Amino acid sequence: MAIGIDISQIGVIASKEFWDRIRNRWVVAIAIVFAVFALLIAYFGSAQQGTVGFKGIEVTIASLVSLVIYLVPLIALILGYDAIVGERERGSLDLLLSMPITRLELLLGKFFGLSAALSFSTLAGFGLAGVLIAPQIDLNSLYNYAGFVISAILMGMAFLSMGVMVSVLASDRTRASGAAIALWFFYVLVYDLLLLGALVVSGGQIGGDFFPYLLLLNPADIFRILNIFSMAEVKNLYGLATVFPETLSDPKLLGEIMVCWIIAPLGIAAWRIE
Amino acid sequence: MTNNVIEVRHVKKSFGDIQALNDVSLCVERGEVFGLIGHNGAGKSTLFKSMLGLIQPDAGDILINGTPLHGEAFRQVRRRIGYLPENIVFYDNLTGLETLWFFADLKGVPKSECLAVLKTVGLDHAARRRVRGYSKGMRQRLGFAQALLGKPDILFLDEPTTGLDPVGIREFYGIISILKKQGATIILTSHILAEIQERVDRLALMSTGRVQAVGTVHLLRENLGLPMQIQIVPHPEILPPVLATMEANGFSHTIQSDEGITVICPRDQKIPLFAALAPYLSEMIDIRITEPSLEDVFHGYSIPKPTTHTRENP
Numbered sequence: 001m002a003i004g005i006d007i008s009q010i011g012v013i014a015s016k017e018f019w020d021r022i023r024n025r026w027v028v029a030i031a032i033v034f035a036v037f038a039l040l041i042a043y044f045g046s047a048q049q050g051t052v053g054f055k056g057i058e059v060t061i062a063s064l065v066s067l068v069i070y071l072v073p074l075i076a077l078i079l080g081y082d083a084i085v086g087e088r089e090r091g092s093l094d095l096l097l098s099m100p101i102t103r104l105e106l107l108l109g110k111f112f113g114l115s116a117a118l119s120f121s122t123l124a125g126f127g128l129a130g131v132l133i134a135p136q137i138d139l140n141s142l143y144n145y146a147g148f149v150i151s152a153i154l155m156g157m158a159f160l161s162m163g164v165m166v167s168v169l170a171s172d173r174t175r176a177s178g179a180a181i182a183l184w185f186f187y188v189l190v191y192d193l194l195l196l197g198a199l200v201v202s203g204g205q206i207g208g209d210f211f212p213y214l215l216l217l218n219p220a221d222i223f224r225i226l227n228i229f230s231m232a233e234v235k236n237l238y239g240l241a242t243v244f245p246e247t248l249s250d251p252k253l254l255g256e257i258m259v260c261w262i263i264a265p266l267g268i269a270a271w272r273i274e
Numbered sequence: 275m276t277n278n279v280i281e282v283r284h285v286k287k288s289f290g291d292i293q294a295l296n297d298v299s300l301c302v303e304r305g306e307v308f309g310l311i312g313h314n315g316a317g318k319s320t321l322f323k324s325m326l327g328l329i330q331p332d333a334g335d336i337l338i339n340g341t342p343l344h345g346e347a348f349r350q351v352r353r354r355i356g357y358l359p360e361n362i363v364f365y366d367n368l369t370g371l372e373t374l375w376f377f378a379d380l381k382g383v384p385k386s387e388c389l390a391v392l393k394t395v396g397l398d399h400a401a402r403r404r405v406r407g408y409s410k411g412m413r414q415r416l417g418f419a420q421a422l423l424g425k426p427d428i429l430f431l432d433e434p435t436t437g438l439d440p441v442g443i444r445e446f447y448g449i450i451s452i453l454k455k456q457g458a459t460i461i462l463t464s465h466i467l468a469e470i471q472e473r474v475d476r477l478a479l480m481s482t483g484r485v486q487a488v489g490t491v492h493l494l495r496e497n498l499g500l501p502m503q504i505q506i507v508p509h510p511e512i513l514p515p516v517l518a519t520m521e522a523n524g525f526s527h528t529i530q531s532d533e534g535i536t537v538i539c540p541r542d543q544k545i546p547l548f549a550a551l552a553p554y555l556s557e558m559i560d561i562r563i564t565e566p567s568l569e570d571v572f573h574g575y576s577i578p579k580p581t582t583h584t585r586e587n588p
Contacts, residue, residue, distance in 0.1 A: 003345060012379040024367060091363040095420075098326050098359070098430075099380040100352035 009101045013109025021117035034125025057141035065227045073159040080163020081180035083110040103273045119153045151226045158219035158261040165265035191218045219261040279459045285334030294320040296483035309470045310463040312480035356421035360432040366406040383424040395419045410437035431462040467568035479575045486575040498574040500566040507534030507560040
């Protein structure tokens, strides 16, 4: 028999998760890491070319994307994998579930609380860097930068959702952490190489047309497309404009697919936790 | 209306090949302290978790206050339940008071109640210390405190005195008797049978996934027909006639010591024995009767077919 969702119970769990991360300075630490990286890349990103100083927001964002695409999924997966299996293994899950709360509410509470912590760190870290950079860029560039921060938050939530799913499915913490690292390895390091390999091996014959759409099966790639294709200058820089269908340059559509990536693993977790 | 707070009807649950609960049925009445006794693996924790709705039985029904733990009723019932799990684990980074705030929020209990509950369990002095620094006994008290939040009608306490010192155990049962007077129903498990036997109204003895017997400690002893130990301390001058009388009544296996004569007496032989000894009663220094302990009762029911004890020399 179905039981309605009690938002206030989700709120209690979410707020505990969020404040736990504030109290143990996790949020501050991650925010500082993001801010420092963003400022370093903005001001010293061109040091290899023999110059230092701010070179423009497009180049900065392109460099930040390369960094964030490694860092945020890793942080999100590490944050998420422990959520349920950790409670189970420590022995605190039974007590929690003896409260007037459903498993689904617990799951959603965990997810939203951790999402809030990760989003807050991302926003604070890159926001601080943005405030410092802001005087040197125009409004349009600021808009692009805001897009970068929002898409980084969405990508974080997508990988957090995967981490929480792993946490529900895994039988113990060790397996959960292994699965989380494997997911990171697959989506961040291996996936693109596999696509590229398939393309090269088949001489471009197989998957050539729907190759760009395969990128949508990876939230990290969606994040990359979102940020690279929103800026004409970077698009030309990458030489991708020719191979990419126009429909996939629509930030709204890409955003929606990203949201699907947040909902889908969470949906599997919700189904399995019951 | 039935007076049963908890009704367990033909519940079965297995984990793989292991039959954890095998057709378990029992009722717990309103306002009673009910003990669940069994060795490790007897199925009492599984039964406990099934009653709380943490485990879904394969077959059978469990009703709490006449309602199954499904649908929206689940939330209403849960608000009226307090649960202290075995080996309770808390969040080390929170203080005792913050821990209670968290559970109070989940139970819909005002936070203002929490300090008073901590005081009840004698933990108010450590309210603002992190749980990380709590001793085993303090954690157990905190666990009891969270179970007491919101003045629950039903308390499920799994091995509640683990880690408590003798003073703590006495305080714990003091609180239990107050709650009982206030009308709460309390179900507890314990492996220290001697501790539980004076403090529960009724008991269920479990082994190998079955309830072997249910009843008051007195009734369980009676049903099993376990013999009692009788110790007679006569004046030295009447010792020979007393021994002769006992032997004539079939009590040839006596143990004599400085403490007097000790004999194992079947229940139905108690009155005949004292009737035979009646002429000497005024010359006795002392008579002590020891009922079989709960341990003896438990072992009697744990073996598959309990045999009634008979006299060795009829």
